[in-house]
Amino acid sequence: MPKRSLYEQIRHEIITLRIPPGTYLDEQSLVERFGMSRTPIRESLIRLSAEGLVEIRKNRGATVTPLDLLTLQSIFEAGDLIEKAFTRLACLRRTDQDIEHIARAQKQFASDLERGDISAIVESNSRFHLSIAEGGKNKYFVDSYRRILADHERIAQMWYTEQINSSNQAIIETLDQQHKTLYKAIADRDTKAAEYSTMEHSNFCKEGVRKSLIIGESVIADIGLQDIGLQG
Amino acid sequence: MPKRSLYEQIRHEIITLRIPPGTYLDEQSLVERFGMSRTPIRESLIRLSAEGLVEIRKNRGATVTPLDLLTLQSIFEAGDLIEKAFTRLACLRRTDQDIEHIARAQKQFASDLERGDISAIVESNSRFHLSIAEGGKNKYFVDSYRRILADHERIAQMWYTEQINSSNQAIIETLDQQHKTLYKAIADRDTKAAEYSTMEHSNFCKEGVRKSLIIGESVIADIGLQDIGLQG
């Protein structure tokens, strides 16, 4: 497989929560950790900052962007709207090649679910949804969604960890089924079905996360508790 | 006024089209032009690349992102949806401080229109709409809109140049009036009125740009003609 760039390496560590939200990132430590000089480290941090995964304050270093419950609400709020938009566009504009890409991502997701490799699942899930966004042929929706996914992936990392650890096979299969249904609707250019399918998928995920927040403790603990309610 | 960072300087040159779309940016030239060494130049280019204003290809340098008609269509398509979303949220969630910010931006816009300083108009127009987005309290909508504005500003730069040059006072006053109406609706938390107002504003701008594309030549020439129609 292709060698991962320094940017991708650091990003991976953040997404997989090996570098937790809120961590202060001083350049020297990153130099020692990743074995590269400060220049490429700084350049990576700038990219990550533009992506929203780290926050840079002038002359005061960088920290991994914290996750709070307002972030969570915002992710679903913006995600719902933008997904609905590009899903509709994908039905209208997707090429055969787009369908190829979506199909491949869908299969990868299924196989990663099978293997139970959480960071792989998170990655292929993102790729699946992004490949649909790309089918919509509007770069602003793609970029916006990429921005949302950056934060979403960290939440997903926590959530999938819970599901896999508790061997929650029903949920796993539901997710796979929903992806299949969505894929088929877009392949058929069935706008109504696709929109309904994304909404169903999104609601299922929202409900799952909400349950985790209420029942479990890991997610809420890692996110950092704030007294902000999730909207219905 | 506060000294502008190198990033802001380069960004300004791109927005104002002093560095035209498609321009190849080699680091050495930028060093000579801005009087700083390659390191901060490179870091600025990376930020601009993440923002979508320049495109970096590994080992092959950077170019200012071109503008084509598909970009124009995408801007309006995504912009309409996201504006509608955050305008609605702003009505629900804006604080008194948000209203302050919006009011200040609106006044700045009016005064810049009066002065006829195009790059100032473009900047204060962006600030006005962004301050509304911030009232919506969803960082993804803010970031998404910022991304759209980055490209929109270059279009706006061309369009305002035409309007100012042709002394099109009617259009100028309409824009100012629409901003005022929108501001008032948000201050009153009148969701319906605000949504209608953004839609009207957006349609007016769309129509204006479309006319420029048909009648004038400057915009279409600078953008780079492609045979893609604007949707109604």
Next chain:
DNA sequence: ATTAAGATAATTGTATGCAAATAATATACA
């Protein structure tokens, strides 16, 4: 003992030099 100011250390911002990759040019061969 607490606080303020100064000195010292640590960290980020910038400049420059070297290595690697790409582009341009020259030369050899068909």
Next chain:
DNA sequence: TGTATATTATTTGCATACAATTATCTTAAT
């Protein structure tokens, strides 16, 4: 003359040294 290859030059990527800023520690005064 056209093409392929080798060589040179240019440009980007990375490493390191220095400057400027911020943080920490020491010390003195109240």
